[in-house]
Amino acid sequence: xxxxxxxxxxxxxxxxxxxxxxxxxxxxxxxxxxxxxxxxxxxxxxxxxxxxxxxxxxxxxxxxxxxxxxxxxxxxxxxxxxxxxxxxxxxxxxxxxxxxxxxxxxxxxxxxxxxxxxxxxxxxxxxxxxxxxxxxxxxxxxxxxxxxxxxxxxxxxxxxxxxxxxxxxxxxxxxxxxxxxxxxxxxxxxxxxxxxxxxxxxxxxxxxxxxxxxxxxxxxxxxxxxxxxxxxxxxxxxxxxxxxxxxxxxxxxxxxxxxxxxxxxxxxxxxxxxxxxxxxxxxxxxxxxxxxxxxxxxxxxxxxxxxxxxxxxxxxxxxxxxxxxxxxxxxxxxxxxxxxxxxxxxxxxxxxxxxxxxxxxxxxxxxxxxxxxxxxxxxxxxxxxxxxxxxxxxxxxxxxxxxxxxxxxxxxxxxxxxxxxxxxxxxxxxxxxxxxxxxxxxxxxxxxxxxxxxxxxxxxxxxxxxxxxxxxxxxxxxxxx
Numbered sequence: 001x002x003x004x005x006x007x008x009x010x011x012x013x014x015x016x017x018x019x020x021x022x023x024x025x026x027x028x029x030x031x032x033x034x035x036x037x038x039x040x041x042x043x044x045x046x047x048x049x050x051x052x053x054x055x056x057x058x059x060x061x062x063x064x065x066x067x068x069x070x071x072x073x074x075x076x077x078x079x080x081x082x083x084x085x086x087x088x089x090x091x092x093x094x095x096x097x098x099x100x101x102x103x104x105x106x107x108x109x110x111x112x113x114x115x116x117x118x119x120x121x122x123x124x125x126x127x128x129x130x131x132x133x134x135x136x137x138x139x140x141x142x143x144x145x146x147x148x149x150x151x152x153x154x155x156x157x158x159x160x161x162x163x164x165x166x167x168x169x170x171x172x173x174x175x176x177x178x179x180x181x182x183x184x185x186x187x188x189x190x191x192x193x194x195x196x197x198x199x200x201x202x203x204x205x206x207x208x209x210x211x212x213x214x215x216x217x218x219x220x221x222x223x224x225x226x227x228x229x230x231x232x233x234x235x236x237x238x239x240x241x242x243x244x245x246x247x248x249x250x251x252x253x254x255x256x257x258x259x260x261x262x263x264x265x266x267x268x269x270x271x272x273x274x275x276x277x278x279x280x281x282x283x284x285x286x287x288x289x290x291x292x293x294x295x296x297x298x299x300x301x302x303x304x305x306x307x308x309x310x311x312x313x314x315x316x317x318x319x320x321x322x323x324x325x326x327x328x329x330x331x332x333x334x335x336x337x338x339x340x341x342x343x344x345x346x347x348x349x350x351x352x353x354x355x356x357x358x359x360x361x362x363x364x365x366x367x368x369x370x371x372x373x374x375x376x377x378x379x380x381x382x383x384x385x386x387x388x389x390x391x392x393x394x395x396x397x398x399x400x401x402x403x404x405x406x407x408x409x410x411x412x413x414x415x416x417x418x419x420x421x422x423x424x425x426x427x428x429x430x431x432x433x434x435x436x437x438x439x440x441x442x443x444x445x446x447x448x449x450x451x452x453x454x455x456x457x458x459x460x461x462x463x464x465x466x467x468x469x470x471x472x473x474x475x476x477x478x479x480x481x
Contacts, residue, residue, distance in 0.1 A: 004233045006067040006090075014093040015040070015048030017111045020149070020165075022119035022142055024051045024059045024095060026218030026358075030072055030241035032118055032170070033089045035266060040091060043263040047116075048093035050108045054121045054142050060097040062237055068092030071235045073220070073227060075351030076243030083243055084351070086230065098145065102137035105145075109152035114163075115258070117146065120170040120212070123365045124414065128183045134191045143183040147191075150184070150205070154197050164204030166258060168249060170212045172286060173369055174278065177207035177250075208255060211278045213246040213285065215304075215346055217354040242352055246281075248274045280336065283325050285343045286370040289359055291392040292317050294399030297356050297409060299470040304354040308347045312471050318344070320388035328377030357410035364417055364443055367396055372444060376451065385453050387481050391474055394461030397437050401425045417443075430466075434458040457481045 002008045021032060032049075039045040051068070053060040063070070069092075074085045098105035108114065119125070121142045132139035139145055150165070157163040169176045181201075188198050220227050220240045227238050247268045249255065261268035269277075289304070295316070296307040307313045321343075326336045347354075371389060378386040398404070400421035402411050411418060424436045434455050438448035449455050460480060464473030 001228075001232070001234045004066045004069050004071075004235045006069065008233060009069065009088065011067075011069070011090050015046055015091055016113040017050045017093060017108070018045075018047035018113055019049045019116045019118055020052060020108050020114060021049050022052045022054045022117070022125075022146070023121055024053055024063060025120075026239050027212075027214070027216045028118075028120050028170075029070060029089065029237070030074075030216040030218075030239045031212055031214050031245065031247070032120075033070075033091060034072055034074075034087065034241075035245070035247060035261075035268065037087065037089055037091050038264045038266055039259070039261060042265075043260045045260070047091065049091050050094040050096065050111070050114075051092050052105065052108070052145070053095070053097045053099070054119075054125065054145065056097075056099040058097065059237070060095045060100075063092060063095040066235070066237060068095055069235075070237035070239060071231060073238065073240045074243045075240065076349055077345070082351070085243070098138040105138065106149070106152050109149045110156045114153070115166060117165045117167045118170060119146075119168075122362050123171055123173050123369050124362045126169065126171050126173060126176060126180050126183065128186055130190075132187070134187075134193070141183075143180055144187055146180075147184050147187040147193075150201060151193055151197060154200050159196060159200050161200070161204040164200065164206070166255070167205055167207045168210055170210050172212070172282060172366075174275075174282075175209055177209040181207045206251075206255070209250045209274060211246070211248040211274050211281060213281050214244060215242045215349070215352060215354060217241070217352050218358055220353060222353055240352060242346060242349055244346060246277075248277045250274050276331070279329065280331065280339060282370055283329060283374050284321060284336070284340050285346075286366070287325050287374055288317055288321050288343065288347075290363060290366045290370045291320055291389060293356050293360050293363060295392045295395035295470065297360070298395055298399060298404055298465065302355060302357075304347050304356065304359075305349070305352070307356065308344055316388055316474070320386075320392065324378050324386040324389050325374040328374050328381060360410050361412040362414075363396060363399070363411075364413060367393070368444055379451060379454075385451070385457055385481060387478055390454065390457045390481060391461050391477055394434075394458045395465065395470070397421075397433065397458065398462055398465050430462040431455070431459045434462060453481070 006012045036047050070089055072087045072089050076083055096105050125142045127141055129141040132141055132144035169180050217240050249270050251270045256270050292307050296313050299313055301307045308317055321340050329336055375386055375389045399409055400411055402409055424433055427433055435449055438455055441447055461477045464477045
């Protein structure tokens, strides 16, 4: 079988680079790569993508080995009918590892045709790192890397107002573009990059907050032979996604003119206020995902579908969503229930194998954004802790011990968080462990030991999980909370 590259598939003509994309993982390739390929086809948008690997380990080498090409399989159920689409994505024209070739990274800033910056570096990615400096090659954080790139563009084009970028971060934090802009401004100040650059950033660039929604399991390793059998070339970067796609971007008529997604069949909404869409999606879909991961892995499930279909974990997740999360949302109850029903249908998609381990990355920061507001909101509304979400919180703490029943767990987080949990779990006192985690304001933004009954509930849940396992442990715990 022939190797996947541009010569072998007759795609040697490359598009001009209009987009710099921070992140080369499964989600961006299944979401942004696909969305802009559809825009290229429907509106002759003619946009190529330069991908930047935001951390020092990633897929850039594999992408370059395939000339930026990869195959996207989209499967789902639409209006009762099973659908499958296969698309060879061909708009990545350059993939750069700034850790290996910093000069190549800076060259992106000098691209005449560059118009857009898009990113998804997880919730942990949009962060200020005080130790970053402008002479580092590269700085460690994504915002610092972007600041360096924008400064290079500003200098190269002598502050030309027409060379500013449309900046569209897709990380799942609220007001993601405003947060990113504030961090860039802090770097400009800290690094003494000057008022002229600051003015150019604010007046010649535009920042747009977003909401993205598509379930992307990624590389279908368990079914790879069946996927490869449908291709006439060998692809090491196959990515599987559900058919559903929603992209909500804050912006006005100017952005609609720049991004004519109305000419496609994609559900891309450019709106004045994305908050109602965001709250609903983050709390219900992402909240359910993040809450289920440690809990369901400890129980023994491997996939999202197994989790929602199982006779124990399924009702647990349902109750967390319908009885606890939805209870905190100030929206029409029928509409929320209908949305949640649709989410569970998506979770049960028979074509998608969504491994729990693949969504375990940075669970601490995800829990803070996606689940903790529901947990605290429930306490505020009902003056008691939510039974299922609190047990799920305890399962997260137990998950970060790293082993369970003699097996390693797929903990994936920053080295300092993993090391801190390892130190915490040196104790055998469950109350001490619970308090050490809950009091960490760096993780949660506040001291959670001050939430009435939360420490006691988490302590009991941790003891029950270790003594009796997830199912029996929850049964005992729920008699008290």
